């Protein structure tokens with residue numbers, strides 16, 4: 001259920017009264033979500049066709065273009081790519097929320113996922129002149145490796161995006177001993193893996209540390225335009241981590257950097 005709470009101050013016969021209103025907006029939210037995913041679905045086909053047309057122009061199959069025309073084409077292409085990313089992210093998130101995406105969990109090694117995620121983001125890091133340092137841990141997880149890879153690449157991509165030239169991003173891991181407040185629902189002791197992605201970027205204000213995991217929530221309204229994001233990445237990460245019975249959160253100091261934590265249960269041996 002989603003309940004919207006609001007307070008109103010009213011005057012009744014010269015007496016100041018406080019009115020607490022609780023509104024059940026569950027149905028409204030459901031219709032909103034349904035509408036967003038319907039529109040996104042309808043947008044995907046024409047967007048793919050626009051992208052195809054732009055690719056043909058870009059490849060010079062219809063004749064050579066002036067430098068100015070190439071510039072205009074590159075703006076159109078990057079904005080179309082951004083829209084396609086947005087539409088795909090919305091559909092991905094909606095499918096996960098409605099459990100239409102099942103996690104295919106198998107035994108996998110944290111080393112493979114951490115190294116693959118770092119390799120996948122190396123080109124982006126090189127372009128931004130950011131150094132990636134990975135310290136993987138050889139432990140086994142019971143996880144959907146593609147989805148965990150998606151989570152890690154998302155966190156590393158954000159860390160690069162919000163870093164300055166010649167900054168470093170560290171990707172690390174450690175095993176955390178279960179002390180009763182673990183991820184495991186059972187009473188038997190089990191250890192968890194804590195993956196960290198730490199950057200030296202601009203940081204995140206304290207009051208935004210939780211909200212950034214909600215969809216379309218960004219620290220700065222211009223982030224999606226300037227950084228090319230959709231505001232959905234962390235919402236998707238949180239969904240994936242939760243479906244692994246894990247936890248994701250962030251800590252940050254403004255101007256000094258941020259650390260994102262992903263805590264996952266280890267596969268029992």
Ligand code: ADP
Pocket residue numbers: 154158159162199201202203204212217218219220223224228229230231232233234235258
């Ligand atoms: P986006 O596609 O905009 O990156 P995310 O959901 O991944 O969407 O992130 C939401 C917002 O959280 C970002 O737009 C940015 O404002 C903030 N954010 C995420 N990661 C970082 C980071 N490492 N450093 C600073 N801000 C970050």
